[in-house]
Amino acid sequence: MRQVDLGDIQGPILIFGGAYFNLEATQALIDAANANRILAEQCIFTGDRIAYCGNPSETQNLLRDFGCPMIKGNCEIELAAGSDTCGCGFEAGSTCDLLSRGWYAFANQQVSANQRQFMGALPDHLIFTHYGKRYIVLHGGYSHVSQFLFPTTPDPDFIHVINEIERDFGAYDGVIAGHSGIPFHKCIAGVT
Numbered sequence: 001m002r003q004v005d006l007g008d009i010q011g012p013i014l015i016f017g018g019a020y021f022n023l024e025a026t027q028a029l030i031d032a033a034n035a036n037r038i039l040a041e042q043c044i045f046t047g048d049r050i051a052y053c054g055n056p057s058e059t060q061n062l063l064r065d066f067g068c069p070m071i072k073g074n075c076e077i078e079l080a081a082g083s084d085t086c087g088c089g090f091e092a093g094s095t096c097d098l099l100s101r102g103w104y105a106f107a108n109q110q111v112s113a114n115q116r117q118f119m120g121a122l123p124d125h126l127i128f129t130h131y132g133k134r135y136i137v138l139h140g141g142y143s144h145v146s147q148f149l150f151p152t153t154p155d156p157d158f159i160h161v162i163n164e165i166e167r168d169f170g171a172y173d174g175v176i177a178g179h180s181g182i183p184f185h186k187c188i189a190g191v192t
């Protein structure tokens, strides 16, 4: 797994993920960052630019040209590898399973070789400090990129992820993850 150290980030940080090839929403987010004078280097993308929406190539290029720090999610990993599924591990026959078959096949047709190479070369984790605190950015879990962590996930699952991080990198004040699609905040074992 590849990790990139962003150093110390000053000022506000805009964290987003799951662009899902939604060109309009991604452009709106970049416009909001610009309107609030949040520089691209203060924005962090937590992965999964690929999913349900209809502008794979345009959204990928928009994110690339915006140039914010970003990691790859399971969708980038699978698309870069030329796989035939998004790697979410949805239950066979579930609504998510059926929908993902449709959007993944469409995205797989639309994305160029250069775009796959770009996505595959993205780091797995980012680390940074912000006002004296250390943060790590993951996609899903730490060792399991498509692990879903929801607000209802039992605390021991979060503690397991925290322990994995501390085993490899030492203590962190905060863990930032994407993938689940549900914004939430928890403080567990002293880690936010």
Ligand SMILES: [Fe+2]
Residues within 6 Å of the ligand: 047, 048, 073, 074, 075, 139, 140, 146, 178, 179, 180
């Ligand atoms: Fe994901």
